[in-house]
Amino acid sequence: MMQTPELSIRERRAQIISRIETAADSKGLNPSDITLTAVSKVQPDDRVDAMLEAGQRVFGENRVQEAKARWKERKAEYPEIKLRLIGPLQTNKAEEAVALFDVIETIDRMKLAAFVAKAMKAQDRDIELFVQINTGEEEQKAGVLPQDADLFLKEVKDNLGLKISGLMCIPPVGEPAGPHFALLRKIALRNGIANLSMGMSEDFEIAIGFGSTHVRVGSALFGERVTT
Numbered sequence: 512m513m514q515t516p517e518l519s520i521r522e523r524r525a526q527i528i529s530r531i532e533t534a535a536d537s538k539g540l541n542p543s544d545i546t547l548t549a550v551s552k553v554q555p556d557d558r559v560d561a562m563l564e565a566g567q568r569v570f571g572e573n574r575v576q577e578a579k580a581r582w583k584e585r586k587a588e589y590p591e592i593k594l595r596l597i598g599p600l601q602t603n604k605a606e607e608a609v610a611l612f613d614v615i616e617t618i619d620r621m622k623l624a625a626f627v628a629k630a631m632k633a634q635d636r637d638i639e640l641f642v643q644i645n646t647g648e649e650e651q652k653a654g655v656l657p658q659d660a661d662l663f664l665k666e667v668k669d670n671l672g673l674k675i676s677g678l679m680c681i682p683p684v685g686e687p688a689g690p691h692f693a694l695l696r697k698i699a700l701r702n703g704i705a706n707l708s709m710g711m712s713e714d715f716e717i718a719i720g721f722g723s724t725h726v727r728v729g730s731a732l733f734g735e736r737v738t739t
């Protein structure tokens with residue numbers, strides 16, 4: 512049997528960017544309004560460095576400690592890197608997260624929002640914040656419930672003075688993602704929020720069709736995550 516030659520990281524990135532452009536074009540959207548977040552969690556360092564060499568500058572991580580170990584020096588070397596936290600955040604890690612990340616996508620409860628607001632003030636650091644919405648109302652998943660979203664967004668603004676620039680969701684596994692993307696978009700529209708972080712390796716083109724501004728692609732870019 513013929514073996515498929517393995518694509519380089521550079522080729523994989525070029526393919527994903529081209530698919531983003533095609534999906535945007537087909538909806539009459541401007542591809543430059545869509546940011547590709549390369550989800551580097553658990554990926555080996557050589558793949559991450561190859562991605563940097565290929566020109567990628569926006570990366571997503573889901574754990575503070577892992578991100579710190581990987582990105583502290585690389586960020587010093589490439590100051591244009593933008594790091595996005597896409598995993599749940601504990602309040603006791605809020606200070607570290609605010610110091611390291613440029614964007615926290617997973618604000619999901621008032622207590623966390625308060626810790627993040629306090630850390631931003633203490634560090635005099637203005638990072639971007641997204642609120643995670645649990646569109647599938649899954650018990651085991653983080654995120655504000657859709658029916659609580661409007662009030663949550665209002666309270667974060669009124670009580671903490673925080674500006675929320677986007678919403679994020681992770682649709683339930685094994686369900687069509689479209690209705691979840693549509694719901695997230697609806698909540699964002701009625702609350703005057705411009706950015707939508709939705710769409711992963713399997714469904715980023717669908718998400719773009721629903722107005723995603725930030726797609727989070729891991730395995731389709733880097734190859735399967737190597738877990739030990």
Ligand SMILES: *Cc1c(COP(=O)(O)O)cnc(C)c1O
Pocket residue numbers: 550552573597598681711712713727728729730731
């Ligand atoms: C891991 C992860 C991704 C990337 O998943 P792939 O299916 O590998 O693209 C995106 N978003 C979140 C929140 C993740 O945890």
